[in-house]
Amino acid sequence: MELEEMKRLWGEMAIEMEKQKKLTSSLITKMITQDYHNKINRLLLPETIGSLGCLGSALFILFNFQQLNTWYLSGCGIASAIILFALPILSISAILTMRSVNIAGNTFKQSLLQYSKCKRQFVFKQKASFYLGAILLVVLLPVMSKLIFEKDIFITQRLWLSYAITFTFFYGFARWVFKSYNKKIAAAEGMLKELEG
Numbered sequence: 001m002e003l004e005e006m007k008r009l010w011g012e013m014a015i016e017m018e019k020q021k022k023l024t025s026s027l028i029t030k031m032i033t034q035d036y037h038n039k040i041n042r043l044l045l046p047e048t049i050g051s052l053g054c055l056g057s058a059l060f061i062l063f064n065f066q067q068l069n070t071w072y073l074s075g076c077g078i079a080s081a082i083i084l085f086a087l088p089i090l091s092i093s094a095i096l097t098m099r100s101v102n103i104a105g106n107t108f109k110q111s112l113l114q115y116s117k118c119k120r121q122f123v124f125k126q127k128a129s130f131y132l133g134a135i136l137l138v139v140l141l142p143v144m145s146k147l148i149f150e151k152d153i154f155i156t157q158r159l160w161l162s163y164a165i166t167f168t169f170f171y172g173f174a175r176w177v178f179k180s181y182n183k184k185i186a187a188a189e190g191m192l193k194e195l196e197g
Contacts, residue, residue: 029103029104030104032103032191032192033103033104035191036101036103036188036191036192037099039184039187039188039191040095040098040099040184040188041099042184043095043098043181043184044092044095047088047091047092047095048092050087050088050091051087051088051091051092052088054084054085054087054088055084055085055088057080057084057140058080058081058084058085060147061077061080061081061084061143061147062081064147065077067146067147067150068143068146068147070152072142072154073142073143073146073152073154075139076139076140076142076143077143079135079139080136080139080140080143083132083135083136083139083140084136084140086132087129087132087133087136090125090128090129090132091125091129093125094121094122094125094126094129095122097118097121097122097125098118098119098122098185098188100114100118101114101115101118101192102114103192108192111192112192112193115188115189115192119185119189122185126178126181130174130178133170133174134167134170137163137166137167137170138163141153141162141163141166142154142159145162
């Protein structure tokens with residue numbers, strides 16, 4: 001074999017190896033992108049179900065608003081409906097924010113920076129949802145008591161007991177959801193960090 005032919009073959013092998021390297025890198029990026037979106041999509045189903053519950057409750061309040069016959073029940077009803085419409089917007093937009101990370105179109109550093117920004121927005125929206133949920137609990141309890149049981153709990157002596165019991169369950173549930181979401185977000189972040197290696 002002549003030297004020129006060996007150089008040509010060596011050059012062809014180098015080009016072929018470079019193509020294989022790019023293809024492998026592209027496949028790995030696609031797999032990581034798919035895994036990342038799958039992890040984020042796992043948050044979408046419970047949020048969609050919760051959003052439908054919120055919207056259904058808001059519509060229930062609006063359709064039965066005439067039963068809220070005192071100024072304080074009407075005020076609680078309006079506040080409840082507004083919060084019930086706001087919560088689905090916050091939760092779905094938080095997930096869509098996390099899904100917007102463009103892994104394939106960015107470098108590792110750009111993807112991680114975009115993820116970091118989206119994660120901050122996600123956590124902010126989660127905390128806002130928690131505080132809105134606490135306010136909702138305060139204003140929704142009297143409204144649902146009136147609409148479902150036809151009782152004005154502001155008149156009864158058990159109002160504070162009702163709040164104490166429901167806040168205990170609300171806090172435990174909200175804490176569990178927050179931890180669960182953070183685990184899923186951390187797992188998605190781990191997917192991104194695999195790109196570095």
